[in-house]
Amino acid sequence: MKTIKEIAQEAHVSEGTVDRVLHNRGGVSKKTEEKVKAIIKAYNFSVNPVASALALKNKFTIAALIPVNNKSDLFWKSPHLGITKAAEDVKTFGTQVHTQTYNQQKPESYLETFHKLLKEQPSAFIIAPSFYNETKEIVTILEAQNIPYIFLNIEIEGFNNLSFVGQDSFTAGYIAAKLIQPKTLETSQFLIIQSRKNITSNNAVFKRIEGFKNYFLKNKMSHNILTLEIESQDSKATRQTKINSFLNEHPNIKGVFVPSSRIHMIVDCISDQYLNALELIGFDNTPQNIECLMHDSVSFLISQKPFDQGYNAIKLMNDYLVKNVIPNHKIYLPIDILIKENVIYNENSY
């Protein structure tokens, strides 16, 4: 493999000049540029990426702002792990990653944590934008400082985010309907259970429901779809009564759709007599949800490559910072259909 030095000798110029034409830095006379370019082409020369990476030694910092994961909802653990793994990978480019988590129930926590991250003067942001208004506020600050940002997992419109990494929630909901529908009859009813919080805050949940309903519309099916809202602060006992009495009143319900990662909580509430007769479908391969799959209480889980979401977001941003690669505006990751048998193979980080 030729080196810049050798090219320079061959062209009777200095290494600096070769460097200039290689990177179009200008300040090279037409004549010598031609000469050098000819030799570069003749030897089909390209820089040694190893040496290049070492010499560049960037010092970029990416800030990641995502929700915490708690016992009742482990979802964000995977994206976090993905971010950590990617952080390891981009180290070789001299890029550092600072991750901070916020409380998904509290907009103040979201803002606070953002400002904490901002203080370290990061070169870029990865954000899971749980709250619309607060995100607007954040984005204003970022754009004033010319800091690029990528949205993670939650797709909201009307911003100049460099990219969105996540799932096509509408289609995911549509698929949920398609999977669960054959397991029921024409006369069956479906129940959508959601927590009130999610309606306003989480766009993904809303889109999933739309997609779910759209399946029946599009295929001209007359299935009746009911909705039950529960408060996230409800005690377990309250939830139990709410859900079971609702099921009692509507004996035709054959399928239950939970458009969030909390299906294990719903399963926990439904009494066995109903559970056995119902087909349930929910989202995300959290440990608790996987357990529901294994116990046959849940038929399907739709998963959204949570690990990859975190991993890709960081990698994309790093490529943007380091190599100036502009990512696609939307990166839709696979819509994984998980059943008892394939769930164990679904996400490994080796």
Place this chain on the structure above:
Amino acid sequence: MKTIKEIAQEAHVSEGTVDRVLHNRGGVSKKTEEKVKAIIKAYNFSVNPVASALALKNKFTIAALIPVNNKSDLFWKSPHLGITKAAEDVKTFGTQVHTQTYNQQKPESYLETFHKLLKEQPSAFIIAPSFYNETKEIVTILEAQNIPYIFLNIEIEGFNNLSFVGQDSFTAGYIAAKLIQPKTLETSQFLIIQSRKNITSNNAVFKRIEGFKNYFLKNKMSHNILTLEIESQDSKATRQTKINSFLNEHPNIKGVFVPSSRIHMIVDCISDQYLNALELIGFDNTPQNIECLMHDSVSFLISQKPFDQGYNAIKLMNDYLVKNVIPNHKIYLPIDILIKENVIYNENSY
């Protein structure tokens, strides 16, 4: 990221000494060794692989030996692309990748191509071991020369391969049965169509069939499973008559299972009258197969992350060569369930 220099300062020793303990070069007193090791551990330090590669002037070469992809079976295109992508990535470590393809119908081609690769004295091999006996021969040579090798996609036992990267074919077949069974009745029959070649040569096909049958056994279902073998050298007309007349003779067949990536060829042969009444399931997201999904002639495809298989195999081997990371002996990639709606999101390489 800490550097050797910083570790040295921290330990009040020279960089050379840190280097010595890092690489167990010896010639370091017990006391200082402990001290340095403690600090290394405390900072969780590891050498910058890029700088290391540069200093070492690493010149690892990984040889990849995989089947060609032709018009009738595009499957191997994806692993090939994955290998190419990974090749790009590992360049920064000074690792080169040489890929050569062989004719999957001809064992001689397999051996020949291997020897061609071997001549370039690669440091490691990635092999899709299509033929058992020839693989034995190859492995003998590799082990004599102490060249590590990873098996790709085709899982065969009894070798000292560093790792296997692919899919759990048995479970994949099992899942195929689980997916297609609900779409039929108890009295229905299933048909497995395979090409004779595959029976002897391709272990994955065999395992998929086993898994498929096992589903009915395990769930004590009385479904009748028939098998039809077609010769790969048959003309299209011959195949058509064979298949259609078989379907004619067995009107109870409601599902067709094709345990290879050739389901589009089968679809091509079945006449419309049968096609509409049948549920088909096959493997792999080749463009032609995807088209069958979109046209609703095929209900499901099981996919095996072909791109990732190639990508991961190279990356694992590179990590082994460069950082001495020993991979898991088996890397089972996800068993993807593809339907019309989620197939477009399934594999992107950005």
Place this chain on the structure above:
DNA sequence: ACACATTTCGTGTGCGCACACAAAAAAATA
């Protein structure tokens, strides 16, 4: 002709590490 601005080019330094070699310290011997 001169002084000066502008373009074009060469040189030097550092990125983090590996490794050869020199130096110092410790141990062994006389």
Place this chain on the structure above:
DNA sequence: TATTTTTTTGTGTGCGCACACGAAATGTGT
């Protein structure tokens, strides 16, 4: 204690590239 041997540690150089800085060449105006 002086001298030699062995063990332990420090220093210097190069891997190939990027980039800042300064030197040389060329151009401009008076």
